[in-house]
Amino acid sequence: MAQVTVTLDADIAIEAMLLAGTKSPQDAVELIVRDFLARGHRTEARTGDAADGQRVTNPKPIVQEG
Template sequence: MAKVTISLDSDLAIEVMLLAGARSPQDAVELIVRDYLERGHRTEARTGDTGDGYRVADRRAAPEEGR
């Protein structure tokens, strides 16, 4: 897997390390990002994605004309 280098403010890196309980900023950011992605996947699994909009469309039958 390819690696990416990102610069962060030291205060932000320390906050992430404390929140994630990690000893290095890189591990902390990786844990936070992985958690964020997993939450997104769980939400999509529960609610569907934007392509599922047809399921919630108003499907009431239009009144028949001529009656």
């Protein structure tokens, strides 16, 4: 897997470490990003995409006149 170097403000890195419960800023950022991506995938799975809205929409009933 490719490695990427990201520069963060020290305050952000410390806050990320506290939220993630890690002692390494690199581990903290990796865990937070992985969680963010997983949450996005779960949301997409639950809501679907824009094309799914047309598939599940009930057609309007035909009103009979007369």
